[in-house]
Amino acid sequence: MKLVLPAALRVVLLVLLVAFIVNPGWFEPLFKPLTENNAPAIYNQGSLLSLTLQHLGTVAVATIAAIIVAIGLAILVTRPFGAEFLPLSRSLVNIGQTFPPVAVLALAVPAVGFGEKPTLIALFLYGLLPIFENALTGLTTLPANVVEAARGAGMTNGQKLLRVELPLSLPVILAGIRLSVVISLATATIGSTVAAKTLGEVIIAGLISNNLAFVVQGGLIVAGLAVFIYDGLMALERVAARRMGQAVR
Amino acid sequence: MIEIENITKRYDKQTVVNDVSMVIEPRTIAAIVGTSGSGKTTLLRMINRLVEPTSGTIKLDGVDNHSLPDYELRRSIGYAIQGHGLFPHRTVAQNIATVPLLLGWDKERIDERVDELLRLFQLDPAAFGPRYPHELSGGQQQRVGVARALAAKPNVLLMDEPFGALDPIIRTKAQEDLLAIQKHFGTTIILVTHDMEEAVHLGHKIAVMDGGRLVQYAKPAEILAKPASSFVETLVGSSERPFRLLSLGRVGDAVEKGSAEGEAIPADASQRDALAELLWSGKPALPVRGADGKALGRITVDGLVKLAARPA
Numbered sequence: 001m002k003l004v005l006p007a008a009l010r011v012v013l014l015v016l017l018v019a020f021i022v023n024p025g026w027f028e029p030l031f032k033p034l035t036e037n038n039a040p041a042i043y044n045q046g047s048l049l050s051l052t053l054q055h056l057g058t059v060a061v062a063t064i065a066a067i068i069v070a071i072g073l074a075i076l077v078t079r080p081f082g083a084e085f086l087p088l089s090r091s092l093v094n095i096g097q098t099f100p101p102v103a104v105l106a107l108a109v110p111a112v113g114f115g116e117k118p119t120l121i122a123l124f125l126y127g128l129l130p131i132f133e134n135a136l137t138g139l140t141t142l143p144a145n146v147v148e149a150a151r152g153a154g155m156t157n158g159q160k161l162l163r164v165e166l167p168l169s170l171p172v173i174l175a176g177i178r179l180s181v182v183i184s185l186a187t188a189t190i191g192s193t194v195a196a197k198t199l200g201e202v203i204i205a206g207l208i209s210n211n212l213a214f215v216v217q218g219g220l221i222v223a224g225l226a227v228f229i230y231d232g233l234m235a236l237e238r239v240a241a242r243r244m245g246q247a248v249r
Numbered sequence: 250m251i252e253i254e255n256i257t258k259r260y261d262k263q264t265v266v267n268d269v270s271m272v273i274e275p276r277t278i279a280a281i282v283g284t285s286g287s288g289k290t291t292l293l294r295m296i297n298r299l300v301e302p303t304s305g306t307i308k309l310d311g312v313d314n315h316s317l318p319d320y321e322l323r324r325s326i327g328y329a330i331q332g333h334g335l336f337p338h339r340t341v342a343q344n345i346a347t348v349p350l351l352l353g354w355d356k357e358r359i360d361e362r363v364d365e366l367l368r369l370f371q372l373d374p375a376a377f378g379p380r381y382p383h384e385l386s387g388g389q390q391q392r393v394g395v396a397r398a399l400a401a402k403p404n405v406l407l408m409d410e411p412f413g414a415l416d417p418i419i420r421t422k423a424q425e426d427l428l429a430i431q432k433h434f435g436t437t438i439i440l441v442t443h444d445m446e447e448a449v450h451l452g453h454k455i456a457v458m459d460g461g462r463l464v465q466y467a468k469p470a471e472i473l474a475k476p477a478s479s480f481v482e483t484l485v486g487s488s489e490r491p492f493r494l495l496s497l498g499r500v501g502d503a504v505e506k507g508s509a510e511g512e513a514i515p516a517d518a519s520q521r522d523a524l525a526e527l528l529w530s531g532k533p534a535l536p537v538r539g540a541d542g543k544a545l546g547r548i549t550v551d552g553l554v555k556l557a558a559r560p561a
Contacts, residue, residue, distance in 0.1 A: 149334030151299060152407075153347045153397070154324030167338045243381065244337040 010231065017224040021052050024217070034213040041213045043202045052221060054197040058116065059184045062123035067177060070128045074135035075161065093132045096125035101187050105194050119191030119198070126187055127180035134176025138169025171241040178233040185226045189218070250275045251296065251405065251437065256305035258291055265291045267461035268305070273454070275310075275404075276435040278428075280452030282445055282484065288461040289441045293407050296439065297326045309405060324348050327406035327436070331413040333394030335382040341367070341393050342378035348401040366396040369430065388419040392426070399434065408440040412447065424451055445484050449473070449493050457481050469497055474560045491557035496521035500537055500548055503556060509534035509547040516545055524553045 020027055024042045031041040073089045076082040101122040108118035142165060150164040166173075192200030199218050206214025251273040258266040266288040273279045283289040294300040296307055298319045307314045314322055335344050342363050349359045364374040370392040382390055391411065398406055411427075412420045428451065431438055442448055448455045449469045456466040457480070465477035473494050476482040485493065500523045501516035513536045514523050527535055527550050534549040 143334075143337075145330055145332050145334035146336060148299070149328070149330060149336070152297065152323055152328035152330070152334075154320045154322070154351055156320045159351070164336060168336075244383070 010228075013224065014228060017221070017228070020217075021048050021221060024048050031213040031217065034216060035211060039209065039211050039213070043205065043214050043217055045205055046201065048199075048202070048217070048221065051197060051199050051201060052225070055185075055188055055199045055222075056225070058119055058191065058196065058198055059123065059181065059188050062120050062188075063127055063177070063181050063184055065120075065124050066127035066131055066180060069124075070131035070176075071135050071173065074132055074139055078136065078139040079157070089132070093128045097129040099125065101126050102190060102193075105190065109194050114195040116191075116196050118194050119188060119196040122191070123184045123188060127184050130179040130183070131173070131176040134179075135169065135173045138172035139165055141172075142168050168244065171237050171244070174233060174237045174240060178230060178237070181233065182226050182230050185222060185229065189222060250310055251439070252308040252311075253292075253296075254306050254308070256292065256295060256307060257303050258288070258295060258300060259303045264461050266295070266302075269458075269461075269463045270305075271456055271463060271466050273437060273439060275437050276431075277453040278431060278438040278440060278451050279454050279456060280448035281439065281441045281456045281458060282443065282448045283458035284443065284484075286460075287458040289458045290409055292458065293409055293439060293441050296405075296407055297323045297328060299323075324351055324401060325403055325405075327398035327401075327403040329395050329398040329406065329408045329411045331410040333382075333390045333414075335390060335394055335397070337382055340379050340381055341372075341385070342374075344382065344393060345397045345400050347397055352401055354401075362400060366400060369433070370396050370426065387415055388423065391415055391419075391423055395427070395430075399430070399436070402434070404437060406436045406438045408438060410442055411440070412442075420447075427451065445486065446489075446493070449496060457484060470494065470560070473497075490559075492521050492524075494560075495519065495524055495553065495557050498556060501539075501545070503548055503552055504537050504546040505534075505549055505552055507534070507547050508544070509536045509549075511535045513538040513544070514548060516540065520553055520556060523548050524550070524557070527553070 028041050035041050070093070073093070077086040077089050104122035104125060105118045108121045112118055112121070146168065147160070147164065150160045155163065188196075188198045189200030189203055191198045192204050199222050202218030202221075203215050206212065206216075206218065253269060253271050253273075256266055256269045257264065269288075269292060271279075281289045281292060291300055295302045296309075296314065298314060309326075317325075335341075336347070339347075342360075345363045345366055346359045349362060354362075363378065367374040367377055372389065372392065377385070377389070377393075382393065385393065391414070395408075395411065398408075412423050415423055424447065427438075430436075440448075440451060449472075452469060454466060455469055455472050457464045457472065457477075459478075459480050465472060465481050467475075467477075472481065473485055473490055476485055496519050498520040499516065500514055500518045500520055503520055503523070504516070509532070511530060511532055512526075514526055516537055516539050523535070527533075527548070533551070534547045537545045537548050539545050
C-alpha cells in the first residue's frame, strides 16, 4: 500500500504531462482564469511538443558532453600520473560553476552567435561540477581491500578501472549526473533569451505579453520533466547500489 | 620453491624489510609471524610484486619474478587477503572466475572450475554461484576469497591474515579447510599472521620477523624449543609453550600399550586436545581408537606431560 499510492500518483501525473505536451488544447479551461483581456490561454507561437523535445535535446547534448569531460578528468586525476592535476582541474571546474549561466550566455553570444550554441556552452560548464566532484568522491573512496584484490588478481590498470573502479563508483557518479541534469533542465530555459529553442520561449512570451497562463505552462512542463527525470535516475542509482549490497539512500 | 635472496625494501630512509633471505620448499606452508610494522606484509607483497623491492631478488621455481610483467606474474600467484576483498558488484561465481577470465580460459572450463571449487569449499554451486558477496556470511565470504585465489590453479598462494576477520569458531574450521585444501592441491602457501597459535597450527615452517629483519626461520617445534631471541620467546608466550608443543603432535604418536576406561580419543586428534580431555575427565588414562574404530591402546597424563617438557 505504501508503495502503490506514490506509484499511482506518478503514473497519473506522467499521463497528464504527456497529454498536455501533445495536446494542450484539452486543458484550455484550466488556464483561462489566468489570462486577461481575452488573451490566448494556450501557447500559440509554436508547438509545445517540439519545444519540449528541443529542450530535452539541448540538455542531453550538454549533459553528455559534461559527463564525458567530467568523468574523464576525474579518472585522469585519480591515476598516479595525473594526481598533480587534481588542484588545477578542481579550480577549472569550480570556475565553471561560479560563472552564472546568464553571464556565460552574454559572453558566448559575441563569440559564437545567437541560437543553440551559447546555451550548450553555459549548460556544459554549469553541469561539470556535480559530475566531477561525485566521480572524484566515488573513485577515491573505494574499499581499499577490493582495489588491492583487483591488483593482486593480476588486472592491468585499465582492467582495474573498467571492471572494478568504475562499476563500484557508479551509484555515486549517477547521483552527480542526476543533480547536473536537473540543474540543466531548469537553466536551459534562459537559453531562450539568446534565441535557443527551449521551453524558456513559452515563459518569456508570457512575461513579454504579461500572460500568466504562458508562464505557468512553461514552468509546469519544465518542473514535470525535472521530477520524472530525477525519479528515473534515482531508480537507476538504487538498482546499481542494491546490486552491491550498499544501503539505499 | 620460492627463494628469497637478500630482499630489502626502503621507503625514504625507513627500512621496512631488511636483507631477508629464506627458502620455502614446494608444497609446504610457511607462516610469517610478527607484530604490526615488522615488515611481514611488505615481504609477502614483494613476492607478487604489489611492492617492488629496493634490492634483492625473489625466484619462483628458479625463475626471477621480474622476468614477467607484474600483472602476468600476479595471475600465476594466488592472493587472499584479510576481509576477503571480494568484488561487491559481481556474483560469487564471477568473483571466483576473475583470474581464469583474465587468462582467457573458455567459458566451459571456467564454469567447471568454479563449480569444482565451490563444492570443494562446501558451497552448493547452484545456490551460491549466483549470489552476491553481501548475501553471504563472514565464513562463506572468506571461503569464496580463498576459492578465488585458487581458481587458476596457482602453484603458490599468498595469504595476508586471511582469517583475521573471522570469529574463533569459524576460524578453526577455516584453518582445517585450508590444511585439507593444501594437501589436496599441493599448493605452496605463504601465510602472514600475527597469531603464533595459528602459525604453529598451520605452518610447516615459521618465519619470525621483527623490525624488518628475519629473526628466526625454523620448524614450529624448534621455534618453541629453541627461540632465537627474547623477542621470539615473548611471541611464543612462555605460559603457552608446553601446550603449543603438544598441539604439534598427534595422539597416535603417543599411544601406550594397555587399556583404559572411558570415552575413546581418535588417534588423529592433537596431543593437546587429548591432554585437555584427560584433565577434564579427571582420569589418568583414556583409550585410543584408530580411524577404523579399532582400539589402539591408551593415552596417559604422565606420558603427555613428558612430551610437553622442553626438548633437550
